Amino acid sequence: MKNIIVIITLMLLCAVGCKKEKIAEIDKLPAATQTGANTFGCLVNGKAWVAQRNDCNFFCDASFKVIYDGGNGGNLGITGLFINLQEGINQGILLGFDSTNFKSQFIYNQNHASAIGFTFIDNSQYTRSWDSLVSCTGSINLTAYNLQTGIVSGTFEFTLVKPNSEAIIVTNGRFDKKL
Numbered sequence: 753m754k755n756i757i758v759i760i761t762l763m764l765l766c767a768v769g770c771k772k773e774k775i776a777e778i779d780k781l782p783a784a785t786q787t788g789a790n791t792f793g794c795l796v797n798g799k800a801w802v803a804q805r806n807d808c809n810f811f812c813d814a815s816f817k818v819i820y821d822g823g824n825g826g827n828l829g830i831t832g833l834f835i836n837l838q839e840g841i842n843q844g845i846l847l848g849f850d851s852t853n854f855k856s857q858f859i860y861n862q863n864h865a866s867a868i869g870f871t872f873i874d875n876s877q878y879t880r881s882w883d884s885l886v887s888c889t890g891s892i893n894l895t896a897y898n899l900q901t902g903i904v905s906g907t908f909e910f911t912l913v914k915p916n917s918e919a920i921i922v923t924n925g926r927f928d929k930k931l
Contacts, residue, residue: 780802786895793926794845817831830847846870847908856893869881872922887914891909909925
């Protein structure tokens with residue numbers, strides 16, 4: 753009988769001590785690298801959001817793209833997609849900015865024409881920084897921008913507020929891509 757009590761006590765102690773560690777949302781994001789690692793991630797309203805495509809057929813777009821246009825001092829378009837067809841989730845984040853040859857930090861200013869724009873897509877519902885009813889603050893910081901090595905890396909954050917909708921708060925954003 754004593755052995756059974758000892759075994760039950762040990763099992764209870766193990767069950768209490770063997771709790772599964774919860775991973776913090778920020779730890780689910782890719783590292784903020786500058787090596788062309790092909791990563792894109794951020795926190796959206798506090799939840800980890802990493803560009804990926806699940807259950808994708810043969811002709812799928814990449815989950816993360818950088819488009820460079822060398823005209824007018826240089827323009828970059830950066831798109832991260834999160835698509836999970838099984839769960840019906842289809843989201844995207846688009847960052848666009850220009851004059852990349854002249855500066856590394858871009859701050860959104862809604863009062864005049866800005867060199868950057870933000871878009872959050874949720875199942876074909878677009879919230880864009882330049883829409884007249886949307887309030888926006890945000891910035892993009894290029895940490896690596898080298899056309900010779902083809903590496904474009906940076907960090908970003910923004911908040912989009914649309915009337916009668918939940919605010920979209922994007923923090924701890926990072927991207928790293930080889931062109």
